[in-house]
Amino acid sequence: MVIAQKYAESLFEVSHDQGVEQSVKKDLDTLKAVVASDDAFKRFAEDPQVSKDARIQFVDETFKGVDPPLINLLKILAERQHLELIPAIAAEYEQVYNEANEQQYMKVESVYALSDEEIDSIGKAFIKRTGYKRLLIENIINKELIGGIRTTIGTTVYDGSVQNNLKEIAKAVQQH
The missing domain is CATH 1.10.520.20 (N-terminal domain of the delta subunit of the F1F0-ATP synthase)
Structure with a gap:
């Protein structure tokens, strides 16, 4: 608007x-x-x-x-x-x-609740990747992922979940 x-x-x-x-x-x-x-x-x-x-x-x-x-x-x-x-x-x-404070919200989906150390580690990795000074992280439990994590920062999704990997393998097999 x-x-x-x-x-x-x-x-x-x-x-x-x-x-x-x-x-x-x-x-x-x-x-x-x-x-x-x-x-x-x-x-x-x-x-x-x-x-x-x-x-x-x-x-x-x-x-x-x-x-x-x-x-x-x-x-x-x-x-x-x-x-x-x-x-x-x-x-x-x-x-x-x-934007002015070079920070952004980050949603981290995982199969289980992540420890503070895991969240901190993920946050540091994505700060390097994105250039933000700070990420405000929320951990969300999503059993459908099977394993791995899916992160969303703004409108960008980084999907390292087992569920996504299986989908990618299925696509590759269907294309051959």
């Missing part, structure tokens, strides 16, 4: 200039979770009968204490009847934040 991306990039730029980008990210993560799970908020955000002033007052009262760049964005969203964009903006902000 292009509009959410533009809001997120602007928010990050202003937050970074003020040194509050991490705090804004944390607040956005919380907001995203609340907005996604609160049907009353969704109805309020999408109700065309709620006045601009009522929306802005709601933002002022509800989001006291968040950093100025975020409260300013929320007021703009309220004024333009775009409060429903909060989850999309939060997701885009997270991407911009990760």
